[in-house]
Amino acid sequence: MTREHVNGICKALPGAEWSEPFGPGHDIWKVGGKIFAAMGAVTDGVSVKTPDIETATMLIEAGVGTKAPYFHRSWVLLPLDAGQDELTHRIQRSYALIRASLTKKAQAALAPFDPDS
Numbered sequence: 001m002t003r004e005h006v007n008g009i010c011k012a013l014p015g016a017e018w019s020e021p022f023g024p025g026h027d028i029w030k031v032g033g034k035i036f037a038a039m040g041a042v043t044d045g046v047s048v049k050t051p052d053i054e055t056a057t058m059l060i061e062a063g064v065g066t067k068a069p070y071f072h073r074s075w076v077l078l079p080l081d082a083g084q085d086e087l088t089h090r091i092q093r094s095y096a097l098i099r100a101s102l103t104k105k106a107q108a109a110l111a112p113f114d115p116d117s
Helices: 003-011 053-061 084-100 104-108
Strands: 017-019 027-031 034-039 045-049 075-079
Touching: 003 017, 003 027, 003 034, 003 084, 027 084, 034 084, 045 084, 053 075, 075 084
Parallel strands: none
Antiparallel strands: 017 027, 027 034, 034 045, 045 075
8 A cells, every 4th residue: 555545545534634743744634623633754654543442452363564753652553555445444443443532512513434435
């Protein structure tokens, strides 16, 4: 997969917003002002949130991803060659986790989203 493809997955999510708060070449995707996916200028991959440290550790030990630099231990860095289904699934799960952490009012302002569809 390419950066452009990952950006396309993120862009398709309801209320997703792209920015470069860390400078050019850093693709940061947010929902409700909170990051759910990030691609750095140097590292070849996308960092996503997992439900907890245990899930991140399991993904790292399984070889699916590595520790996401500059993020909490519940985040993992997935290589772009992880496969389309895996990347799509993990990005959507990260989005759903961050979206669920928003206020009820902020969530209600977004179009419906079902990660299982």
